[in-house]
Amino acid sequence: MTEEYKINWKKCNKCGYKQYNSHLRCIKCKNDSFTSLKTSGLGKLLTYTILKAPPMEFRDNNYYALGVIKFENGVRSLGQLTTTDNLEVGMDVKPIYMKICDNLDGNEIYGYKYKPT
Numbered sequence: 001m002t003e004e005y006k007i008n009w010k011k012c013n014k015c016g017y018k019q020y021n022s023h024l025r026c027i028k029c030k031n032d033s034f035t036s037l038k039t040s041g042l043g044k045l046l047t048y049t050i051l052k053a054p055p056m057e058f059r060d061n062n063y064y065a066l067g068v069i070k071f072e073n074g075v076r077s078l079g080q081l082t083t084t085d086n087l088e089v090g091m092d093v094k095p096i097y098m099k100i101c102d103n104l105d106g107n108e109i110y111g112y113k114y115k116p117t
C-alpha cells in the first residue's frame with residue numbers, strides 16, 4: 001500500500017479519543033498529549049448525503065457527496081467523496097490526498113477525499 005493512502009491519527013492519552021493528526025489538542029477534553037496511530041486508510045462508508053447547494057468554497061461543483069467514513073481502527077471521519085454515482089452504504093472507500101477546493105482568497109486547499117474501491 002502506498003504512503004499517500006496512509007493517514008496519521010493520534011489518540012488522546014487522557015480520554016482515548018482518536019482524531020486527525022492536525023489538531024493540536026484533543027477536541028474532546030483539550031488534553032495535549034497523544035500517542036500516534038497509523039492506519040492503512042481503508043474505510044467503510046457509513047452514510048452519505050448529496051449536497052446540492054455547496055458552500056462558496058466549492059462553487060466549482062454544482063453538487064457533491066459528503067460521507068461519514070469509519071476506518072479500520074475505529075476512527076470516524078466526515079469527508080467529501082470523489083463521486084456522487086453508485087454510492088452504497090457499507091462500501092469500501094480509500095482516502096486520496098488531492099485538491100478539495102479553491103478557498104475564497106483563491107488559494108488551493110488540499111485534503112482527503114474518499115474514493116469508492
Ligand SMILES: [Zn+2]
Pocket residue numbers: 012013014015016017026027028029030031
Ligand atoms: Zn482527550
